[in-house]
Amino acid sequence: xxxxxxxxxxxxxxxxxxxxxxxxxxxxxxxxxxxxxxxxxxxxxxxxxxxxxxxxxxxxxxxxxxxxxxxxxxxxxxxxxxxxxxxxxxxxxxxxxxxxxxxxxxxxxxxxxxxxxxxxxxxxxxxxxxxxxxxxxxxxxxxxxxxxxxxxxxxxxxxxxxxxxx
Numbered sequence: 001x002x003x004x005x006x007x008x009x010x011x012x013x014x015x016x017x018x019x020x021x022x023x024x025x026x027x028x029x030x031x032x033x034x035x036x037x038x039x040x041x042x043x044x045x046x047x048x049x050x051x052x053x054x055x056x057x058x059x060x061x062x063x064x065x066x067x068x069x070x071x072x073x074x075x076x077x078x079x080x081x082x083x084x085x086x087x088x089x090x091x092x093x094x095x096x097x098x099x100x101x102x103x104x105x106x107x108x109x110x111x112x113x114x115x116x117x118x119x120x121x122x123x124x125x126x127x128x129x130x131x132x133x134x135x136x137x138x139x140x141x142x143x144x145x146x147x148x149x150x151x152x153x154x155x156x157x158x159x160x161x162x163x164x165x166x
Contacts, residue, residue, distance in 0.1 A: 001050045001051065001052055001053075002050070002051055002052070002053055002056050002075065003048065003049075003050055003075065003076035003077060004029075004048070004049045004050070004051065004056075004059075004073055004074065004075065004076055005046065005047070005048055005049075005073075005074045005075075005076045006046065006047040006048075006049060006063065006071055006072065006073055006074075007045075007046050007071070007072045007074075008020065008036075008043065008044065008045045008046070008047065008069060008070070008071050008072075009042055009043065009044045009045075009069075009070050010042065010043055010066075010068050010069035010070055011041065011042060011043070011068050012038050012041060012042060012043040013043075013068075016043050016069065017036065017043075019066055020047070020063075020066065020069075023059070023062045023063055023066065024047075024049055024051075024059065024063075026062075027051065027055045027058050027059035027062060028051060028052060028055045028059075029049045029050065029051040029055070029059055030049065030050045030051070031047065031048075031049055032048040032049060032050055033047070033048040034046065034047040034048065035116070043069075048076060060073050084139045084140060084141065084142065085139070085140045085144075085146070086115070086137055086138070086139050086140070087137070087138050087140065087146045087149070087164060088135065088136070088137050088138075088164065088165040088166070089134075089135070089136045089137075089138060089149075089150070089153075089162055089163070089164060089165070090133070090134075090135055090162070090163045090164075090165050091103060091132075091133065091134045091135075091136060091153065091160065091161070091162050092131060092132070092133045092134075092160070092161045092163075093131070093132050093156075093157065093159045093160035093161065094129045094130075094131065094132065094157075094159045095121045095129065095130040095131060095132035096132075099132050100117075100119065100134075102156050103134070103136070103153060103156070106149075106152045106153055106156060107136075107138060107149060107152075107153070109152075110144070110148060110149050110152055111141040111144065112138050112139060112140050112141060112144065112149050113138065113139045114136055114137070114138055115137045115138070115139050116135075116136065116137040117134060117135070117136045117137075118134065118135045118136075119132065119133065119134035119135075120132075120133055120134075121133075135165070146164065150162045150164070
């Protein structure tokens with residue numbers, strides 16, 4: 001079986017996801033995982049698909065024929081079961097340009113890796129500034145305590161709050 005990673009972007013419309021899923025199924029593909037969003041009127045996502053080698057070319061051709069949807073197909077790898085500790089963080093703070101870069105830099109400097117990130121800006125009338133909130137899954141290097149990463153993130157500025165989600 002071939003592992004594929006699809007990146008998808010296009011104008012959102014009713015039935016778009018159904019069209020994508022139907023093409024994958026009709027070419028004997030198996031939808032393994034995805035992260036899909038509606039952002040600024042666009043449908044954007046990433047999908048992991050598994051398909052037998054003999055159906056690969058037909059699947060790719062059909063995916064590229066979906067009108068008004070840009071799809072990039074990359075070969076993926078079978079993932080090994082990881083022994084690294086994963087932590088789920090909820091990060092909140094005043095929104096400002098560069099906050100994601102700051103968080104990513106701190107995590108990388110600690111030797112950890114962000115494996116999933118969902119973020120948004122939301123209004124906070126009582127605070128006077130928009131609030132940044134993120135959910136991040138972070139893979140820790142062997143032997144690292146989760147507290148090291150949390151303390152480093154919270155030291156960026158006093159308004160950054162980090163909680164662990166179970």
